[in-house]
Amino acid sequence: MKYLDEYRDPGAAxxxxxxxxxxxxxxxxxxxxxxxxxxxxxxxxxxxxxQGTVELIHGPGCPVCVTDQAAIDFACQLxxxxxxVLTSFGDMLRVPGSRGSLLDAQTAGANIRIVYSPLDAxxxxxxxxxxQFVFFAVGFETTAPATALAIKQAGRYQLENFSxxxxxxxxxxxxxxxxxxxxxxxxxxxxxxxxxxxxxxxSYEPFVKRYQLPVVVTGFEPLDLLEGILACVKQLxxxxxxxxxxxxxxxxxxxxxxxxxxxxxxYQVCDSEWRGFGMIPEGxxxxxxxxxxxxxxMRFTEPALRVIDLDECRSFxxxxxxxxxxxxxxxxKSCNPESPLGAPMVSSEGACAAxxxxxxxxx
Amino acid sequence: xxxxxxxxKNSGKSLKMMPDKEKNEFASWQVNCPVxxxxxxxxxxxxxxxxxxxxxxxxxxxxxxxxxxxxLIAMNDAAHLPEIxxxxxxxxxxxxxxPLFFPGGDIGSLSVFGTVNDLAVSGAKPLxxxxxxxxxxxxxxxxxxxxxxxxACAAQETGVKIVAGDTKVVPRGAADGLFINTTGVxxxxxxxxxxxxxxxxxxxxxxxxxxGRHGIAILTVREELAMEPVPQSDCGSLIRPxxxxxxxxxxxxxxxxxxxxxxxxxxxxxxxEACGLTLSLDERSIPVSPEVRGVCELLxxxxxxxxxxxxxxxxxxxxxxAAAVEVLQSLAETAEPRLIxxxxxxxxxPVTVRRTLGPEQPLDDPxxxxxxxIC
Numbered sequence: 001m002k003y004l005d006e007y008r009d010p011g012a013a014x015x016x017x018x019x020x021x022x023x024x025x026x027x028x029x030x031x032x033x034x035x036x037x038x039x040x041x042x043x044x045x046x047x048x049x050x051q052g053t054v055e056l057i058h059g060p061g062c063p064v065c066v067t068d069q070a071a072i073d074f075a076c077q078l079x080x081x082x083x084x085v086l087t088s089f090g091d092m093l094r095v096p097g098s099r100g101s102l103l104d105a106q107t108a109g110a111n112i113r114i115v116y117s118p119l120d121a122x123x124x125x126x127x128x129x130x131x132q133f134v135f136f137a138v139g140f141e142t143t144a145p146a147t148a149l150a151i152k153q154a155g156r157y158q159l160e161n162f163s164x165x166x167x168x169x170x171x172x173x174x175x176x177x178x179x180x181x182x183x184x185x186x187x188x189x190x191x192x193x194x195x196x197x198x199x200x201x202x203s204y205e206p207f208v209k210r211y212q213l214p215v216v217v218t219g220f221e222p223l224d225l226l227e228g229i230l231a232c233v234k235q236l237x238x239x240x241x242x243x244x245x246x247x248x249x250x251x252x253x254x255x256x257x258x259x260x261x262x263x264x265x266x267y268q269v270c271d272s273e274w275r276g277f278g279m280i281p282e283g284x285x286x287x288x289x290x291x292x293x294x295x296x297x298m299r300f301t302e303p304a305l306r307v308i309d310l311d312e313c314r315s316f317x318x319x320x321x322x323x324x325x326x327x328x329x330x331x332x333k334s335c336n337p338e339s340p341l342g343a344p345m346v347s348s349e350g351a352c353a354a355x356x357x358x359x360x361x362x363x
Numbered sequence: 364x365x366x367x368x369x370x371x372k373n374s375g376k377s378l379k380m381m382p383d384k385e386k387n388e389f390a391s392w393q394v395n396c397p398v399x400x401x402x403x404x405x406x407x408x409x410x411x412x413x414x415x416x417x418x419x420x421x422x423x424x425x426x427x428x429x430x431x432x433x434x435l436i437a438m439n440d441a442a443h444l445p446e447i448x449x450x451x452x453x454x455x456x457x458x459x460x461x462p463l464f465f466p467g468g469d470i471g472s473l474s475v476f477g478t479v480n481d482l483a484v485s486g487a488k489p490l491x492x493x494x495x496x497x498x499x500x501x502x503x504x505x506x507x508x509x510x511x512x513x514x515a516c517a518a519q520e521t522g523v524k525i526v527a528g529d530t531k532v533v534p535r536g537a538a539d540g541l542f543i544n545t546t547g548v549x550x551x552x553x554x555x556x557x558x559x560x561x562x563x564x565x566x567x568x569x570x571x572x573x574x575g576r577h578g579i580a581i582l583t584v585r586e587e588l589a590m591e592p593v594p595q596s597d598c599g600s601l602i603r604p605x606x607x608x609x610x611x612x613x614x615x616x617x618x619x620x621x622x623x624x625x626x627x628x629x630x631x632x633x634x635x636e637a638c639g640l641t642l643s644l645d646e647r648s649i650p651v652s653p654e655v656r657g658v659c660e661l662l663x664x665x666x667x668x669x670x671x672x673x674x675x676x677x678x679x680x681x682x683x684x685a686a687a688v689e690v691l692q693s694l695a696e697t698a699e700p701r702l703i704x705x706x707x708x709x710x711x712x713p714v715t716v717r718r719t720l721g722p723e724q725p726l727d728d729p730x731x732x733x734x735x736x737i738c
Contacts, residue, residue, distance in 0.1 A: 001653055001656055001657070001660075004656075004660065008719045010719060010720050013719070013720050014720070043718060043724075044718055044719045044720050045718065045722055046720065048722060049720065090662075091663075114586075116586060116588065116662075222719055222720060337727075338730055356727075357724075357725070357727050358724045359724075
């Protein structure tokens with residue numbers, strides 16, 4: 001299949017693997033930021049092939065994994081209301097809040113509908129005025145423009161039966177907060193290719209200068225990832241710290257300006273609570289005051305639930321690279337995809353789920 | 364990446380997946396139904412299920428009229444069936460697919476092929492099936508006729524007779540248009556494939572065609588994903604391929620199974636559990652159509668977990684795989700068979716798969732329905 005098979009060619013991958021091994025004078029520690037990259041690294045066996053040459057720390061870039069438990073609890077609470085239909089992307093459904101997941105709520109009678117685009121949710125609301133529709137908007141800068149478009153569309157239709165739980169997060173502040181921790185181990189970053197497609201990568205220049213860490217914009221297929229890793233290792237071996245784009249077939253330095261304008265128009269940056277990380281300054285997006293009539297928290301005056309913090313999940317240590325998923329005492333025992341303790345075991349992008357599915361040693 | 368494209372939609376989606384106690388205004392027959400249904404079309408009413416004149420009329424004029432054979436025409440409380448020689452195989456299955464019509468089939472043909480295929484892969488020659496219809500009040504009669512016609516065609520194609528049946532009508536909202544149960548009886552033909560518990564090391568695993576077609580066809584139409592070309596279900600009969608395989612390979616066959624819900628992965632796990640060995644698959648040799656692969660890549664699904672309705676897995680003794688592939692290749696229903704793996708001593712996991720580059724990895728048993736990923 002075009003655009004897939006040529007980036008999964010085993011022969012070309014082997015050459016890149018050999019080159020990475022050849023030039024590495026020591027074992028380097030890289031962080032891939034995005035969960036899609038984590039998944040691909042394990043699915044295609046790259047992490048295992050590079051053992052001893054490159055250690056990969058699986059970063060915080062799985063949006064459902066970092067969604068605040070309070071947001072999930074609120075979504076469940078609304079879904080259980082008579083006449084409310086909660087719409088969501090599919091992989092959010094199994095993620096446990098502090099009082100169960102959306103799937104649990106659905107079993108208990110809540111009205112929940114998976115959508116593939118926020119615009120589908122707008123369409124549902126438009127054609128079913130007798131019900132209140134809520135879209136659970138999670139995701140990084142990649143999904144934020146689609147939600148923004150849906151909000152504008154809802155505004156155009158003057159929908160009074162549609163609102164959003166906005167839980168969008170921003171990737172760069174999370175990277176900042178990671179490297180500001182005194183015990184961080186990251187020597188270079190594979191930046192998330194899809195986020196850069198939308199946001200561009202110019203904003204990484206000051207980051208690279210300030211922290212003196214190589215940042216390489218990287219894609220998701222095996223050859224993309226190996227190219228990104230090779231570029232990082234070359235810089236590290238030469239004692240350089242530069243910004244590089246190794247996903248040029250999709251990513252431009254300025255990104256997608258139309259999408260950025262849309263994000264600017266609808267949201268403003270806010271501090272945000274990340275599951276496993278705590279409060280990240282400027283780590284999220286919220287609706288601008290002029291769009292707040294679409295904020296579900298304004299529309300529904302539900303009493304705020306206290307988050308029951310039973311979090312035995314050690315996802316923070318996983319996402320900061322202090323432990324690998326199999327090193328968690330709960331991994332594969334009290335925590336598995338059927339009964340996850342935390343979000344990284346749920347999502348197809350989550351690091352623990354990726355190890356559970358693909359890692360030979362873990363099973 | 365694929366020729367699958369998303370087109371703008373022109374209508375609101377149905378709410379059929381939601382538990383809605385109110386009027387079911389978006390019944391699943393409205394989606395993709397090949398017959399045009401006018402606003403004042405005659406519909407099935409609760410009275411059609413009450414056992415009186417309307418019931419008799421529905422059964423006589425529509426069901427028996429469509430499916431007629433000597434057993435049904437007798438209208439006895441139970442079908443009187445002729446004696447047969449060998450031992451019997453018996454299977455039952457219920458069909459609740461939504462929407463009722465999908466690219467490549469409908470609930471009617473599915474309910475015949477599903478049961479007939481279960482008999483065939485168990486080593487039986489399908490003979491008779493029963494047909495129970497649970498109809499939601501309000502189903503247009505033309506839609507029912509269309510489905511009965513499809514059932515009649517599938518029965519004729521597979522050479523089975525529908526010998527008994529039942530019809531119930533439930534109030535709106537208590538069903539989703541139409542549910543069907545079929546029970547099938549077949550005559551076991553020797554040598555009967557001995558089953559997955561007899562699998563041995565070095566046995567060979569074959570798939571009869573491209574995988575995941577039914578699941579992706581249903582997902583695409585149910586969620587109105589507007590892909591082009593529209594993925595088609597593989598809904599169809601496996602009688603002829605099974606018969607030919609058994610004629611040509613005889614006792615070289617260990618077991619056969621149609622890979623329905625849970626897809627190839629679920630069957631592989633059941634077989635691995637039965638024999639205690641590891642079933643090792645090679646992803647590169649597993650046939651997946653561009654349409655299915657495109658949707659799976661977009662949504663983060665694994666084709667190995669996606670349902671089929673006319674595609675089977677076959678395990679044969681060492682060395683017989685190529686012959687099995689050759690037999691299947693010569694038939695229109697199974698034109699793209701592949702040898703996809705082997706049976707090995709129990710290793711890292713009950714079922715493993717070798718993907719693009721790296722080592723053998725565990726293949727997980729599907730858990731619930733696959734959930735599409737966010738980005």
